[in-house]
Amino acid sequence: MPALFTPPTCLRHALVLCLALATGCAAQAQDRDAEPGRQPLWEAGVFAGALSTPAYPASSQRNQRALVLPFLVYRGEVLRADRDGLGARMVHTDRFEFDIGFAGSLPASSNDIELRQGMPDLGTLIEFGPRVKMVLTEPAPGQRATLELPLRAVLEFNGGERQVGTALEPKLAYEWHARGDWRLKSALSWVLGDQALNQYFYAVPAVYATATRPAYAAQAGLISTRLTVDGSKRLGPDVNLFAFARYDLHDGAANQASPLFAQNQGSSFGLGLTWTLGRSQSPAGAAP
Numbered sequence: 001m002p003a004l005f006t007p008p009t010c011l012r013h014a015l016v017l018c019l020a021l022a023t024g025c026a027a028q029a030q031d032r033d034a035e036p037g038r039q040p041l042w043e044a045g046v047f048a049g050a051l052s053t054p055a056y057p058a059s060s061q062r063n064q065r066a067l068v069l070p071f072l073v074y075r076g077e078v079l080r081a082d083r084d085g086l087g088a089r090m091v092h093t094d095r096f097e098f099d100i101g102f103a104g105s106l107p108a109s110s111n112d113i114e115l116r117q118g119m120p121d122l123g124t125l126i127e128f129g130p131r132v133k134m135v136l137t138e139p140a141p142g143q144r145a146t147l148e149l150p151l152r153a154v155l156e157f158n159g160g161e162r163q164v165g166t167a168l169e170p171k172l173a174y175e176w177h178a179r180g181d182w183r184l185k186s187a188l189s190w191v192l193g194d195q196a197l198n199q200y201f202y203a204v205p206a207v208y209a210t211a212t213r214p215a216y217a218a219q220a221g222l223i224s225t226r227l228t229v230d231g232s233k234r235l236g237p238d239v240n241l242f243a244f245a246r247y248d249l250h251d252g253a254a255n256q257a258s259p260l261f262a263q264n265q266g267s268s269f270g271l272g273l274t275w276t277l278g279r280s281q282s283p284a285g286a287a288p
Contacts (some may be wrong), residue, residue, distance in 0.1 A: 045238070047071040049272020055108040055120055055189070056201050057207040057223050058250045059115070060262040063108045067091025071274065088127055097133040102126060103152065116258050119208045122200075123158025127167060141175040148189075154197055184231040191248075197222040199204075202258035213259045221254025224266075238276040245269050 050066045091098040104126040110116035129152035136145045146172040156164045158285035171189035176182075193201075198218035211216040245266040255261060 021276040039283065041075055041282040043073045043276050043277040043279040045071060045274060045278070047272060047274050049242075049270060051268070051270045053105075053246075053268035054248070054266040055113050056260075057248060058201075058256075058261045058263055058266065059113060061108075061113045063106060065106055095135040097131075099127065099131055099133075100244065101131055101152075102128050103141070103150075105157065115213065115262055118210075119204075121158060123156040125164070126155045126157065127152035128155065129153050129166075142276055144175050146173045146175065148173065148202075155201075156200070162198075164200040166194045167223075168192045181234045182231065185229070187226075187228045189226045189228070191226055193220065193223050197200070198223065198255050202255040202260050204259055216255075216258045216260075218255045218258060222252055224248040224250050224253060235273075240274045240276075241272075242274070243269075243271045 004243055014133045044070065047070070048068045050064070052062055052064045055063045055250075056062045064285055104124065107124045108122040110119045110121050116122075129150065129151035131148060131152075132149045133146055136147055138144045149168075149169050150171075152166065154165050154167055156162055169189050169191050171187050173185060173187035178184075178186045195218065198220060201223070202216065202218040204213055204216040206215045226246060226248050228246045229243065230242070231244040232240055248268075250256065250261070250264045252264070253261070256264075
C-alpha cells in the first residue's frame with residue numbers, strides 16, 4: 001500500500017496512541033461506580049506510568065516504556081474515551097453494548113530483538129473496529145460477568161500506513177466494583193489473527209532468511225490464550241493508583257514453527273498514577 005503519511009505525521013500518530021493509552025489507563029483507575037450518573041461527563045489531568053511487555057507475541061525480548069502524559073476521560077452518550085478505549089458507543093442497554101473502538105500497541109525496533117536482526121521494525125499498531133459486549137450474570141451488586149467480542153482491523157504506522165491484518169479476541173471477564181476505593185477485573189481471552197496479521201509477526205520472507213533463520217510463511221489461527229488481571233485504588237479525591245498483569249500462553253498457537261517464535265509464554269506488567277486536575281459539573285451521558 002502506498003504511504004499515506006510522512007514520518008512526522010506518523011510520529012504524531014504514535015503520540016496520539018500514547019495519549020490514548022494514558023486515557024485508557026486513567027479511566028481504568030477512575031471508573032468505579034456502575035451508575036453513569038455518579039460520574040462526571042469529563043475529567044482531565046496527568047498520567048504517569050510504566051509498562052513492560054514482550055516486543056511481540058512469543059518474543060523473548062521486551063518492550064519497556066515510562067510515560068508522563070496528559071489524559072482526558074470523556075463519557076458521552078455516544079462518544080467515549082474511557083477504560084475500554086476510544087470510540088463510539090452505538091447501542092447501550094443494561095445488558096448489551098455495541099460500539100466502535102480503538103486499541104493499540106507501541107512500536108519495537110528490530111535492532112533490539114535478536115531473532116529479528118536485519119528485518120523491518122515493528123511499527124505502532126492501531127486496532128479499529130466493532131465490539132459486542134454482553135452481561136452474562138450479575139451475582140451481587142457491583143459484580144458482573146461479561147462476554148466481549150471485538151473484531152478489529154490492525155493498522156501499522158511506520159513511515160507510512162498500511163493494514164497488516166485483522167484480530168478477533170473473544171473475552172470472558174469478571175468485574176468487581178467496591179463502592180469508594182477499589183475496582184478489580186479479571187479476564188480470559190483468546191487472541192486470533194488472520195493470515196496477514198500472523199505473517200506480520202511470524203513470517204520470514206526469503207530476502208531476510210539466514211542460515212539460522214529459514215524462510216517461513218505464517219498461517220491464520222490462534223496467537224495466544226490470555227489471562228489479564230487489573231485493578232485500581234483511590235488514594236484521594238483526585239489521585240488514583242492502578243496496576244495490571246497479563247499472562248500469555250502460546251501453546252497451541254498456529255505458528256509455533258516460525259523461527260521468530262521464541263517462547264511459549266510471556267507476561268506484561270504496568271503500574272501508574274493519575275492526578276485529576278479538573279472535571280465537569282455535568283454528569284456522564286449528558287452529551288454525545
